[in-house]
Amino acid sequence: MGVFEGMRRKDVVTWNVMINSFIEHERYGNGLQLFEHLVSNEMNVDDTTVLIATKAIKYFKDLNKAKQVYEFTVKKGMKMSPSLLNSLGDMFFKCGDVESALLxxxxxxxxxxxxxTWNIMIDGYAENGRYEEAWKIFQKLCNEKVQFDETTWVCVTKVIVGMNNLESARNLYKQILQSGIEITSILANSLMIMFSKCGDVETSKLIFKHLKVKNVIVYSTMIDCLAENKSYQEALQIFEHMKNNNIPFNDITLVCVTKAIIGLNDMEKARD
Structure with missing residues (x-):
């Protein structure tokens, strides 16, 4: 910060680096204040500056500031590049304004x-509880044989969780396997949650079993899925496996384990 303040001439690249540094260090308020300082003083701002500022607005979910930023881009006559378009649309979705995002x-x-962009739209609808509309977009893309990436599949699992539709969950999993995409820990994690929320923890267990590389997130998710479906003993067995094999765990793992212990105790009390 001291080096930055000591610079006599600061161009738009310099400002962007400074704002982005605030955002990367989760100092969203400072980053947004600096952006607003540039705008209010009519200093040089480009589409990258706006793109960075949207990250802070998404964090605060501040719809008024979202509208101000969008109005600023229109006033400045900025060209809507794909990255800027996606950032602004995602910003409105995160702030709960679906209609502005669609516009x-x-x-x-x-x-x-x-x-x-399609991923942002599917995820945006899902985050705002409009699961059926998100599902319609996905179905439309399937009919048009659009090539999906991992993020698409992850977003759609959220939609299915919202719809609580086990048949759709099974069809999606079949579709993913047929696509030939690698089942990474990220995708496996989302699939496990999807099946668990739809009441099919057995498939969650199979996905977990067949995953070659398991990280702490996947282990924690499996424990949580089992606890949520009242398979408390199995949940604790996985945690014991982690400890016996020196597999690292974190606070989230312990929260999931605690849920299993409480569930097991309640079950034993009910039996008594």
Missing amino acids: IFKQVKMKSLQVM
Whole structure:
């Protein structure tokens, strides 16, 4: 910060680096204040500056500031690059304004939208509880044989959890396997949660079993899935396996284990 303040000339790149540094260190308020300082003093700002500022607004979920930033981009006549379009749309979704997000995306012909944009739309609908609309978009993309990436599949698992539809969960898993995409720990984690929430913890267990590389997140999720489905003893057995094999665990793991212990105690009390 001292080096930055000592610089006599600060161009837009310098400002962007400084704002981004605040955001990366989770000092969102400072980053947003610096952006607002640039705007109020009519200093040089480009689309990268706006893109960085949207990260802070998404963190605060401040709809008023979201609208101000969008109005600023329109006033400045900024070109809507795919990255800026995605950031602004995602910003409105995160702030709970679905209609404004859709208006931004409607500025581009639907056929030219990238898979990243579709992912934001599916996830945005899901985050705002509009699962059926998210599902319709996914089905439309399937019919058009759009090439999905891992993020798409992860987003759609959230949609299915919201719909609580086991049949859709099984069809999605089949579709993923047929696509040939690698089942990474990230995707496996989402699938395990999806099946567990839809009442099929057995499939969650199979996904966990077949995953070659398991990290602490996957282990924690499996313990939580079992605890949520009242398989408390199995949940604790996995934790014992972690300890016996020196597999690291974290605070989230312990929270999940605690849930299993409480559930097991309650079950034993009910039997008594």
